Amino acid sequence: MLRFAVVGIDHGHTFDHVKGLLAAGGEFVGYCPKTSVPALLDNFKKTYPDTPQIDREALFADPSINVICIAAIPRDRAGLAIRAMKAGKDVMTDKPGVTTFAQLEEVKKTVAETGRIFSICFSERHCVRSAVKAGKLVKEGAVGRVIQTIGMGPHKLQLPTRPDWFFDPEAFGGIIVDIASHQVDQFLFYTGSTTGEVVASSIGNFGMPEKPKFEDFGEVLLRSDRGSGYVRVDWFTPEGLGTWGDGRLTILGTEGYIELRKYIDISGRPGKDHLFLVNGTENRHIDCSDEKLDYFDAFTADVRDRSETAMTQAHVYEVCRLSLEAQTKAVRLGGR
Structure with a gap:
């Protein structure tokens, strides 16, 4: 079973990630409550009252967690994704996954070095x-x-x-x-x-x-x-x-x-x-x-099988490059 956690609750798209992965059979392990939007965190607590709040470093360090979902302030998403991948996690991030060309190159480098998945959930x-x-x-x-x-x-x-x-x-x-x-x-x-x-x-x-x-x-x-x-x-x-x-x-x-x-x-x-x-x-x-x-089922299968059925990594990079x-x-x- 895919076990996932949330780090970065600064945009409402975090609810899409959680809902989608739960529907695909994932287990929501916990989330870091750090946020710039207190009302969003309050809504998150009400929606998932039984899910524990856990320090993000503890979430990164937990070897049983497969995936980190990120909807932080956009400029922070790439850094958190890199931190997660270096800790052995696959990543599902809100758009934009990167805000600079330097971040894109660092993400590419980290994916190549770790073999982890960097997926952007293009919710639209x-x-x-x-x-x-x-x-x-x-x-x-x-x-x-x-x-x-x-x-x-x-x-x-x-x-x-x-x-x-x-x-x-x-x-x-x-x-x-x-x-x-x-x-x-x-x-x-x-x-x-x-x-x-x-x-x-x-x-x-x-x-x-x-x-x-x-x-x-x-x-x-x-x-x-x-x-x-x-x-x-x-x-x-x-x-x-x-x-x-x-x-x-x-x-x-x-x-x-x-x-x-x-x-x-x-x-x-x-x-x-x-x-x-x-x-x-x-x-x-x-x-x-x-x-x-079907994105969330496909992403879950990709985590399990180390495949690219939800979206190729090359596609993610090209969307980022063209947008930048x-x-x-x-x-x-x-x-x-």
Whole structure:
């Protein structure tokens, strides 16, 4: 049985990691209570009241623990992952797994030296049932060869809940690294690309002059030998929307297209995970709410078998590289 622990409770995606690994048959051994978001820790305690709080050094030192899950402040994730891998653990981290090129190189070096798994749980694909279904439809050839993805990652600011580091690009890596890594992952995955290039990228601060370093808008144009991708991420989701963001993905193929409304259908259908498929024979809406999330089962098997079925290590590295490059090259818009 996979035994796992949590080190770094600074983002709500930690709940996805725990829930997913428990559903895959894992045992939740304990967690380090250190956090920059006390309300998140309170919720964690209420959700898992029987799971002990344990000092992180003790968790790293426990030889019976196979996996360390990390959702710390983004700039700290790579360091914690390296510490865990050197202690003989595999790692599942929230995105972004790294915030600098130096961190990426150190992670690569550590993986090579230790043979451990460094996996980033890209929740907008791995934890979204409509995204899982889309992957199956693409594999079945429902839209022909995929030639473009358009990924939108809008978010609500929800200012009262945000810690100080949320507004510091050095802490969160910049909006492209922090959020658009999801869409970079999806571009590579759905187009079947093993590598890509950044054609153009932009960032901006249009709505928060009082936080001059903050970035509330980002966009990226990607290209590979198999297709192209456009990404837009932002913090401008209006409060009137009934969820935290209207995440969307359009997958264009040579014989049709798929559109995902991941978290809400603004036309009125209840719930989330709405998939629209249009091709030469049909035009239909698919409710994906019962689709199984297979990343966590695959990750558990990879830990056991030392395989790469959930996601290749090369894919993880390439998402990180492209995200960092797009952030670094980005033209700043908005005059702030």
